[in-house]
Amino acid sequence: MAVNQPLDLTCGIEIECLVLISTPPDQSKYTAVHHFQGQGLIHEALSKPIDVRCATCGVSHDFVLDLNPYMEQTDDEGPEYTKWTVDTDESLDLTVAESLKFHGTLRHVQVFPIEIKSRVLSLTRNFVSKGHAPSSGHTHKVSFDAEVDAVYRSLDRHFNSADSAKNIGLVVNHTCSTHVHIGNGRHGFPTRTVKNVLSLCVAHERLIDNLHSTSRIHGSTILSASESWASLNHSFRYLQHVTAPKVYNSPWSTHFAHTAFLQSESAVPDEGRKFVPEPVYPASRFEASPDLTSAARRFDVPSWLSIITSAQDITDLRNLQQNSARRSTINLHNLQSYRLNDEDSFDFGYRKMTIEFRQHAGTL
Known part of the structure; x- marks a missing residue:
């Protein structure tokens, strides 16, 4: 595959939702069987044929989804994503207000956080x-x-129709999202492509925010817990008494502030430096590039775009997010270097080789 050839575009989605089951009092006690009950209900629903129109002849026919067994999701080498998977995600839950509402109207409610992953x-x-x-x-x-x-x-059809079981519900709230992964087969993306995508998203961040639910754009000016939290608080001893906030969808200004200051040795007192990892891009090139240093310390979009443009490879671009890629609207953590030819393709294990867009609210 040459660099200038069309990309073999692929995608994957992750659908997050909550299964609510109202149970009789004598069945409300948690058991190991209950742990898989939500997955089992979703798996059962997706196992049934559904009417789909053929893309070539236009005739409707019964389509059967290719599913992994819900208690047997991956092989030893990691997921290959050749089938759909019904998984769990413990980050999903009812809010306090929702819990009070449901438990007030339904005496015994079991909540199952579900993540449906596509092939x-x-x-x-x-x-x-x-x-x-x-x-x-x-x-x-x-x-x-x-x-x-x-x-x-x-x-x-299974959960919201008139024929659905009355004691089962499927809901989404602000903890649920619909994540979309865009890939290029098993090859990854050329660095130029990733730069273009990232530049568009950074330059048009506010416009993109306007397309999404307010629950997905509130962000935070502080990144989540990482080695850099120790840098921010100047002392590892202080870190022991402070819990870093759990945040998501931090604005790009936060990520670029992080790269400008928290990776720099000068931002950390001598007694704390042994806890700071080696600087990575762009801080790793501050001494060699005064222009890059200057751009990193200016808080405007043109400067951020110049930092993206100056990145030498995929690793540099990933390092702009440090350990907070999963707390961002875009996740580059799954990418590795672009592979030109099929014979250069490698077993990526848990690297999906995708750009993940995480901002879309959960939808059902």
């Missing part, structure tokens, strides 16, 4: 359907968006 979906090639094959010999194919739509319709 790798091609944006350029349709998927061969495993549903009904017509006698003509034609093989039905399904587009990536039709497959995602089928998942949402299955959930809606």
Whole structure:
């Protein structure tokens, strides 16, 4: 694959939601079986055929989703994302107000935090359907968006229709999101492509924020707990008495302030330096590049764009987020260096080789 060839665009989505089950008093006690009950209900719903239109002939047919067993999700080498997976996510929960509301109207309520992970979906090639094959010999194919739509319709039909069980509900709140991963097969992206995406998102951050729910854009001016929190508080001893706040969707101004000051040795007293990791980009090039140092200490979009442009590789771009990629609207943590040829492709293990967009609110 040459650098100037079209990208083999792929995507994956993560759908977060909460399953609520109202149980009789004698069944309300938590057991190991209960732990998997929410996953089991979602898995059962997604296992049933659903009507989908063929991308090539336009005929509707029963489509069957390719699913991992919900208690057997990955192999020893890590997830390959060849099938859909019903997983859990302990970061999801009801708010205090929601808990009071539900427990006030329903005496015994079990809450199950669910994350539904898609297989790798091609944006350029349709998927061969495993549903009904017509006698003509034609093989039905399904587009990536039709497959995602089928998942949402299955959930809606199973949990929100008139025939749904009255003691089961499926909800989303501000803790739930819909994450979208964009990839280039197993190759990763050229550094120039990642720079372009990041520059667009930084330059148009406020416009992009306007497209999203306010619950996904409040952010924070302080990053989450990391080695840098020790730097910010000047002393490891002080860190023992302070709990770093748990935040998400920090604005880009926070990330760039972090790279400008908290990675710099001068920001940390002598007694605290042994706790500070080696500086990474852009701080690692401050001594060699006065222009980069100056840009890092100016808080405006043109300066931030120049820092992005000056990055030498994917690692430099990942380091702009340090340990807070999962607390950002965009996550570059899954990327490694671009591989030009198929023979250069490698076992990426838990690296998905994607750019993850995390800002979209949960949707059902």
